[in-house]
Amino acid sequence: MTGAVPGSxxxxxxxxxxxxxxxxxxDWHRFGADAVGLHVDRLSRDVMRFRLDDHASRFLIQRGSAEDLVxxxxxxxxxxxxxxxxARVRDRGVPVTEGTPEESALRGVERLWRFPGPKGITTELFTRPVRTAAPLRMLNGAWITSGEQQGxxxxxxxxLAITTKDPVGLQRYYDYVFDARLSxxxxxxxxxxxxxxxFLRTDSRHHSVAVANVQGLPIDPIRTxxxxxxxxxxSLEDxxxxxxxVRSQGFVMQWSVGQHTNDRELSYYCVTPSGFELEVGWNPVVVTPELESTWxxxxxxGISIWGHTPVGENVITKMSQFRRAVASLRQQEIRVPAISGER
Structure with missing residues (x-):
């Protein structure tokens, strides 16, 4: 595979x-600050943000009933x-709207535009984050978020990792909008x-979106x-x-530390207070320009070379998984057919 094509x-x-x-x-405050070790800013009763670096916001937690990433x-x-x-999105007739100044401020960006995304995940675009020199109060030394940290x-x-009964359509979405490449x-x-x-990449990270095909399963086991x-x-120490x-704070550890077969990342998976999982990882493969030219x-x-074994599975956790799967039956999978190719 060669470098970026014209217009890409x-x-x-x-x-x-x-x-x-x-x-x-x-629960989210304790999960972010005391368990995972993120910097937490509580802005009001209904708004909380997590920082990983000098961006004012990396996670925005807003009060609402979805219990989901939106x-x-x-x-x-x-x-x-x-x-x-x-222009690509508008050319397909998909509505694009500008975020309000208040919405932009909460997200820690100067301005943003949004349009529909697969699985109901709104896609928001911005160019300039709001940066802050305020010291980070977190239990981990550093998080890898920028090119400066990776040469x-x-x-x-x-x-993001997404389950879907339309994996080809979801890949088409990110290919059309971002020129995503298959890793x-x-x-x-x-x-x-x-x-x-x-596994799809939009930059040098091995993947920014992972797409799991659940078309062969009787139900999508994921509610979120x-x-x-x-x-x-x-660092490995972090x-x-x-x-x-995470374990000592009493949060559910879904998968123990292990190493993936494809990107070689060491990681573990825990369950967030909203029900989706958070993978905390270290040292994945970086697709440098040299690797990109021949990838x-x-x-x-198999997903793992070693580890990533279930932690503490019992009847209660199995029943919780079953309830989540049943809840997914009540939901129609949200798609964006104008972009995903179902025209």
Whole structure:
């Protein structure tokens, strides 16, 4: 695979923040500050933000009943690329609206525009984050969020993992909007069914979006819009320390520390107060320009080389998983057919 083609926005779009709607503010505060080790700013009774770096906001927690991730903010490197992305969306007849000054301020950006995204995750675009020199009060030393931390290879704040019965359509969405590239596939067996996961990158991070095909399963086992989201610590010591804090604080640890087959990231998975999982990882593969020039997608068998074993599974956790799966039956999967190719 060669470098960016003319007109491509690949490499210029990075995951910048997420918006979560929840009523469980006490749990989210304890989860973010005391367990995972993030910087927490409580702005009001109904608004809380987490910082990872000098961006004013990386996680925005707003009071609401969804108990879900409802929006993803994507940072665009320059105004020309920004306009190119918006033109693509408008060309398909998809409505684009500008966020209010109040919404932009809460997200820690100067201005933002939004349009519909798959699984009901609103896609929000911005170019200029609000930065702050206020000291970080967090239990971890550093989070990997920028190119400066990876030798100039822009990477964004992490990735989203989404389950869907229309994996091709979801890939088309991110391909059309962001010129996402396919990194690789993983084949994994779940209850006797083969689950194929495709990994899409928008920059040098191995993947900014992971797409799990649940078309062969009788029901989508995930109630929430995402199965998990990922953030990356700066050191192995921080990874292990946060793992122990999550357990000692009483939050559900879904999968123990392990290493993935494709991006080689060491990580663990815990359950957020809203029900989707958070993967905390360290040292994944970076697709540098040198690797980009020769990259070819590969299919890996199994998601982990070692580890990532279920933690503390019992009848109660199995029943909770069943209830979440049943809840997903009541939901129609939200799609954006004008972009995903169902025209």
């Amino acid at each position: 926005v690949f490499g210029s779009v990075h995951l910048g923040y997420v918006v979560v709607e929840s009523e469980r503010f006490v 929006a993803a903010g994507w940072q665009v490197d320059d105004h020309e690329t920004f306009e190119r992305v918006l 100039g290879n822009a990477c964004g704040m992490g990735h 690789d596939f993983i084949d994994e067996n779940v209850s006797g069914q083969k689950l194929k996961i495709r 819009s995402i199965q998990h989201m990922n953030i990356q610590v700066g 990874l292990l320390a946060s793992y122990e804090r 070819e997608p590969t299919t890996y068998q």
